[in-house]
Amino acid sequence: MPRAVRERQMMDAAVRTFGRRGYRAASMDEIAEVAGVSKPLVYLYLHSKEELFTACIRREAAALVAAVRAGVAGSDGEPDLPADGQLWAGLTAFFTHTAEHPDGWAVLHQQARTHGEPFAAEVAAMRDELVAFVTALIGVAARDARQDPAFSDRDLSALANALVGAAESLADWANHTPGVTAKEAAGTLMNFAWTGLGGLMAGHRWSRS
């Protein structure tokens, strides 16, 4: 069997095992068995547990970002929607992808962030990409509304972080609640967020009493 095929089998098995057991609890023995190969072959191709995990993180992160990008992009590969349309498309793609790849999502969201610097940094880079994308979208909306009081970069960053965090949380909720569709999750968040953002852009603020 050609090397490329075997490598994909192993990575699939690794994502599944890491996602379900965690980095430390997953054993190379189990990964090899799930992949249907012997352990030495895993080492021959993927070198070490650490490299294997890193490769999993990279592959799943790239796949997730690609899915979101593809959702946002129009047919010509360039995003040609208004900001809210882009956000909607991105969220839908995000929830669809995380629902279709629960193990990959677990690797990124749960495992990679909890097992030390080499891995956390890897996934932080991907998350930053998503946060930057969201920051840009609400930045556009803010500039259009151009009102007082204006938003600082830090305000926008915090908002984007809250939004991405809400999306991550909803992805878990959707994965663990039967019958929730990607569109429903996207709708919930979109209603909430876009309305909230709209209010903020219109100058509304909450203040004590």
Place this chain on the structure above:
Amino acid sequence: MPRAVRERQMMDAAVRTFGRRGYRAASMDEIAEVAGVSKPLVYLYLHSKEELFTACIRREAAALVAAVRAGVAGSDGEPDLPADGQLWAGLTAFFTHTAEHPDGWAVLHQQARTHGEPFAAEVAAMRDELVAFVTALIGVAARDARQDPAFSDRDLSALANALVGAAESLADWANHTPGVTAKEAAGTLMNFAWTGLGGLMAGHRWSRS
């Protein structure tokens, strides 16, 4: 030294070690050393690694919930504020507590959820408590507004989940970004969420194009 004091030393050491290293990577050896006691004593008091970790989760979960409750409650122990005031107080208490107990927060938010059922269930119970609290708050607001289209329980639950997720994400963001205060984090989320909720209650919805 009395048993209660020793036990607290050990739990402190365990929370710190579990929070920084993760459940599997933390060794009973290191915990005992950090606690300044011998390993058999840890076993005498806490019985096993699993029980020790569970005890840590329970203690930290209880502390977090208590902090939020205390923040929300008035001087007589009963919450006597309007819904938005309660949410503000709860968020402030939440961000204050997570900032002051980063290791405990790491145990709850990162470690407990990534190491299998016995632990995930433990922390899920606590999270459900927070979600239920938030659900109740926005349920009250929704009932006050009593408008069309009404919110289903599932809608409220999804919203509360998104809100709690956003709060968790902001807690991490605040812990890793220098100079962010609990009040700032609470303000960001409050502005965003209460405005958004207000809009939703007023019947606003986002829809494609």
Place this chain on the structure above:
Amino acid sequence: MPRAVRERQMMDAAVRTFGRRGYRAASMDEIAEVAGVSKPLVYLYLHSKEELFTACIRREAAALVAAVRAGVAGSDGEPDLPADGQLWAGLTAFFTHTAEHPDGWAVLHQQARTHGEPFAAEVAAMRDELVAFVTALIGVAARDARQDPAFSDRDLSALANALVGAAESLADWANHTPGVTAKEAAGTLMNFAWTGLGGLMAGHRWSRS
């Protein structure tokens, strides 16, 4: 059983196993078994295969040097013999010790020198001590004879090296030939070497044709 005793058992087992099998071929499993303890205990006390091997080298080197020193020294701890008497005493002690500790000698002479820098350096230090001792002895003899052509430091060093090499070779020969006593080996080398040195000191040289 107290730690010190156990440690000695382990080191004895390690010297024996390393001496007979070689560094790589000796397994920690076998060492533990020979020592009559479990493997983890070996690691608890001696930390790693590398550290264990280094400890063996150091212990055996110190023992050999101490044996030679004790042989050379008079009853008051200071060497009070003439140069030839010291050499004789040192050689006798050397051959006696290597015959009584064949595994330790194998560790020093065969294994430590063939398994890379960390170990080779360790044993080279000890050998240099012996070479320096011999160099000093023949240096004294040369100065007494004070003749022409004089010996350079390098000449003396080369001679001492040859002498030590001859002694090492004879130690192996004595260990593998039944019925050879330490005194016989010392006598052979002493006759040969002291006569040769005497001739050299008297100005004799060999030259082609």
Place this chain on the structure above:
Amino acid sequence: MPRAVRERQMMDAAVRTFGRRGYRAASMDEIAEVAGVSKPLVYLYLHSKEELFTACIRREAAALVAAVRAGVAGSDGEPDLPADGQLWAGLTAFFTHTAEHPDGWAVLHQQARTHGEPFAAEVAAMRDELVAFVTALIGVAARDARQDPAFSDRDLSALANALVGAAESLADWANHTPGVTAKEAAGTLMNFAWTGLGGLMAGHRWSRS
């Protein structure tokens, strides 16, 4: 590429790798890579690691013995020098060869002797050849001197062993000390040994005080 050439490439790679890493630490993978061929080819031609190592020992032993023989022999292939001349020529050839083939010398002197019987026996056979040669030479000298007390075969054998050991030690010393030539090493040993032997033949003995 013809088989004989390939085989030589592999043996060269093996000698180099075994000499530098040791028998156990050298991997067939590295040998194949250094040789520039695939591993199965190494097995096709050399059958196993053990056979490969044995073949290396034999080849290098034969080369060393041949070099010494060639050095000793006159132009007609028969040694026609007196005993001391033969010893000088043999030593010079020995030091020259070991300096020019350090990896081969390491295989013979360090690795083959430290990795168990099959290999140690192989190199012992070669060493015995050299010892026999030296024994014969000094035997001739002894017979010429025909004096009292006579030398037993064992005396001669012990002497030859000491001499060969001194030569081996000097070979290492020369290989590790910059600027030492084969002639210098041979001269040092020759001066020392021939003078010593001459003294012995003349009946000199060393005795305690």
Place this chain on the structure above:
DNA sequence: AATGAATGAGGCTTCATTCAT
């Protein structure tokens, strides 16, 4: 109330070797 001494079990990694082509 507390610990020094000890181990069964299991995980990561590497290696010599073979098969099918």
Place this chain on the structure above:
DNA sequence: AATGAATGAAGCCTCATTCAT
């Protein structure tokens, strides 16, 4: 004449846990 693909076996090391005092 030559190799890409593959594995059984074994070695180093660590860990949760217990016993005797």
